[in-house]
Amino acid sequence: MISVSLNEVYSETYKALRSVNIEWSLAKDCANKAKWLAQHGQYFLGSILKTADLYNKKDISISINKNTSKQPLSSALMALLLVEYVSANKITWEGYIDSTKFLLAAMGIIAEEQKIYLILENEKKDIIAFTNDKTIYVNSNLDTNVTNYYCLKKFDFVNKKNTKFTSFKKNKDVTNLNDECWKRLKSMAFETYVPESETSKYGAGY
Amino acid sequence: MKFQKTQNNLDYNHPIRPPSTVMKLDRLGSFHQTRLSFTRRLIDDLKYQKSKIEIHQWDIDNSGIGSAIIKIIFKNEILSLIIFCHSINDEERTDRVIAEKWDMTFSLFRGIPNKNELNQLSKNLKIQESGRHNSKQLTLSRANKSQRIFEKVLNDLSIGKQPSQKLINDVGYLVRTTAVYGNGKFGIEDFSKTNGHIFLEKPFQAEMLTVYLVRYFSIELINFLAKKRGGKNSVILSKHLAKHLGVGNATGLGMAPFLVNHQELIHQWIYNRETALSRVYSIKRLDKKTQNRIINYIHQAFKYSLQWKVDDQLQSNKIDKLSSDLKKILQNKELTKFLNFDYPIRTLFDFYKDNITLETQEILNSVFIEPFPELFEDLLNNMGADEKKSVSIDYNVNDILEIIKYNYKWALKIDTTKPEENYCFWYTSQTKLEPRLGITKKDAGIDKQLPFDIAHQIKQTVNILNKLPYDMTVAEVMVNQPKLRNIIKRIITNNSLPYSEIQNNLIGKDMKPIDILRCKLSFFGASKFDPKSNLWTRITLFQGAPLPNELWKTNVNDWLFPNLPNV
Incomplete structure (x- = not known):
């Protein structure tokens, strides 16, 4: 295991995703979600590496309209855009999505920053998670990180029935990461660097 | 207002x-230093906190090699500056970030390190960026002795003579740092963890405290070495000369993207x-x-x-x-x-x-x-x-076009098709992972450029948005065209925070990165800007600032534009 800072989580994640030509904004969104997950005691690194692989192989979608169980919408890349879209257009979105914890992170971020109430349900209409007053509450009885068909919408009232929900708490950092996975992320990040040219060196104090 | x-x-x-x-x-x-600059704020805080600064451990030998710990006692907490002094050859001494060896390496640490921690620090501090650092470390830094002045001052003091005022004024420091890393770099503590800390939660206070303590150490070190060399004949540096010494810093492009990214x-x-x-x-x-x-x-x-x-x-x-x-x-x-x-x-x-x-x-x-x-x-x-991670959901296409019309007039005026407006590009270099400027027509790497072509992005955005329904939400625009998210986020941020955008083409031929550096450094409280090219500058921090034993005095923070009489 290696202990890393939240700043390193952010900066190495977005650079690694840039190395496979993911748009700047999507790479930065993903890095912010990874940092949020780390701050809230959730693992994220394996999903980032997997997302980069799937994106490379075109086995993942970044279209909110075109996604299937075989090519689900990438939560790591698109979740923040999705929650903003659902919130701004006041619509219900349904579709296949992977690594749902990044969607939970996006819901958590928009709840914290814009106090927007959202609800996430699975195909059976079980509540997976909802946001309320800057906090996200997650169904403790369900696996919240499986690729599946989901429904995301704004809400006014949640009927929680007898389900037990727990809130994600900040300051439970997961910044002790698998050494090999971290090395791989860093080596991907390194791909975004450029060997210095002689003109770049000129006047730079070499 | x-x-x-x-x-x-x-x-x-x-x-x-x-x-x-x-x-x-x-x-x-x-821009120059002002009363709002961070060095000035640090002195206010040190005084307000009734902080005491003292040498906790001193294991430096007669040639200046060894280690030391300086302790800073606040009302509710102790921090310490851990120092290692190394032996290096003159030819290994460069004040640019590309160096691999330094005269001194430092870290500001929460508390006093125990034996194991000190052992780890001794292994990792000397290799700086190549080392793996501890989350109790608030900063990571290094410095070199000034070759123009250090030995001369030492020699004078050891024979019982104060150094020339002109020399002290012309150089302004005994040691010069090349980087002071904070905020989670290389495994040290994140800035976000200082939230709620009366002192450290303010921007760059940990970094400024590090530099202030490095200055104190440099004065203590030269007095110590003068005594070792000259014995009874030696004198210590006079108070007014000591006060006129700050800490030098050599700053290059590494600092520039900060003003674009934050x-x-x-x-x-x-x-x-x-x-x-x-x-x-x-x-x-x-x-x-x-x-x-x-x-x-x-x-x-x-x-x-x-x-x-x-x-x-x-x-x-x-x-x-x-x-x-x-x-x-x-x-x-x-x-x-x-x-x-x-x-x-x-x-x-x-x-x-x-x-x-x-x-x-x-x-x-x-x-x-x-x-x-x-x-x-x-x-x-x-x-x-x-810093917000999400984009406000309250905007539509028309709103964005209106903001661009008023806030980005400067960008719309630039003819982004001209070669001189596409002269250079920013990238991160493999060497030391520092930002650099490449020449568009000459250098490889434009495919990996950093997105600092703000004016160009604004123009492209206008072209795209003009073809969309004006009442379409920007959230819908972005979800369909993620490549616009970065610039739309900037535009929306600039709408409520109008001083958040440099109004020049940052990839144009006329752009001088040195201006970006100086702006940031002025907020740090730098003085005596000494540009070495358009790409890097030397500066002095804390020149004229009170010494640690003067922090209790009235008007202690009255040290704008220090100068020496009769120079």
Whole structure:
């Protein structure tokens, strides 16, 4: 295991995703979600590496309209855009999505920053998670990180029935990461660097 | 803008200068230290905290090699600066970030390290970026002795002689740092973890404290070595010379992207500076004592300009013009009369502003802010900012086009098709992972460029948005065209934080990165900017600042534009 800072989580994640030509904004969104997950005691690194692989192989979608169980919408890349879209257009979105914890992170971020109430349900209409007053509450009885068909919408009232929900708490950092996975992320990040040219060196104090 | 009226007769609100005036690189590159700068804030905080600074451990040998710990005792906490002094050859000593060996390496640490921690620090500090660092470390830094001055000063002191004032003034420091890393770099503590800490949660206070302690260490070290070398014949550095020594720093492009990447923070710093200025321009009358203080500060600025010597011809010309502008102002027999008018500061500035350089305008602004810290206590305590990760959902296409029309006029005016507006590109270099500038037509790597072509992105966005329904939400635009998200987020941020965008083409031929560096360094509190090219500069921090044993004194923070008499 290696202990890393939240700043390193952010900066190495977005650079690694840039190395496979993911748009700047999507790479930065993903890095912010990874940092949020780390701050809230959730693992994220394996999903980032997997997302980069799937994106490379075109086995993942970044279209909110075109996604299937075989090519689900990438939560790591698109979740923040999705929650903003659902919130701004006041619509219900349904579709296949992977690594749902990044969607939970996006819901958590928009709840914290814009106090927007959202609800996430699975195909059976079980509540997976909802946001309320800057906090996200997650169904403790369900696996919240499986690729599946989901429904995301704004809400006014949640009927929680007898389900037990727990809130994600900040300051439970997961910044002790698998050494090999971290090395791989860093080596991907390194791909975004450029060997210095002689003109770049000129006047730079070499 | 509203603020509390004070004894200084603030009876109207002078308009704050617009971003179109302030956010130009030539003006940002003329900024000087002000009372809001972080070095000044540090001295306030150290005094307020009744902090005590003392040497906790000193294992330095007669040749200056070894380790030391300096302890800083606050009301509720102890921090320590861990220092290792190494032996290096002269030819290994470079003050650029590309170096791999240094005379000294440092880290500001929470508490006092135990034996294991100290052992880890001794292995990792000396290799800096290549090491893996501890989350109790708040900063990571290194410095070299000044080859121009260190040995000469040591020699003089060891034979019982004070060094020449001219030498001390010309160089201004015994040691020069090349980087002071904070905020989670290489495994050290994240800045976000300092939230709620009365002292460390303010921007760059951990870094400034590190530099202040490095300065203290450099003075202690030279006194110690002089005694070891000269024995009974030696003397310690006189207090007034010690006080005139700061810490040098060599700063390059590594600092530049910060101003592009941290819109919220840059807005906060510049908006607060401009707000402080508008408040002093709103003062209706000045009493005699304050008038004299302002005249004295202009005198000090003038003397400082005479003692500010650089090799760079462009900056040297600017300094000459600054001296002649200030001399003219001081020789004006009407100066006191201006200060007796209603709204005296505004009147004085308005009288001169069209006939003085930007360098002079901005040094005067530093002077004008100086006597009135009570007018902007709220601003001093509010130099940080939260950075948003999501994009506000309240905007549609029409809103974005309107914001661009008003806030990005500067970008729309640029002909982004011209080669000179596409002259260079920013990238991160493999060597030391530092940002660099490449020449578009010459260098490889444009496919990996950093997205600093803001004007170009604005124009592309306008073209795309004009083809979309005006009432479409930007969330819908972005979800369909993720490549626009980065720039739309900037535009929306700029709408509420108008001082968040540099209004120049950052990839144009005319762009001088040195201006970006100087702007940021002025907020740090740097003085004696000494550009070595358009890409890097030397500066001095804490020159003239009180020494640790003076922190209890009244007016301890009165050290704007330090100069030595008879130089």
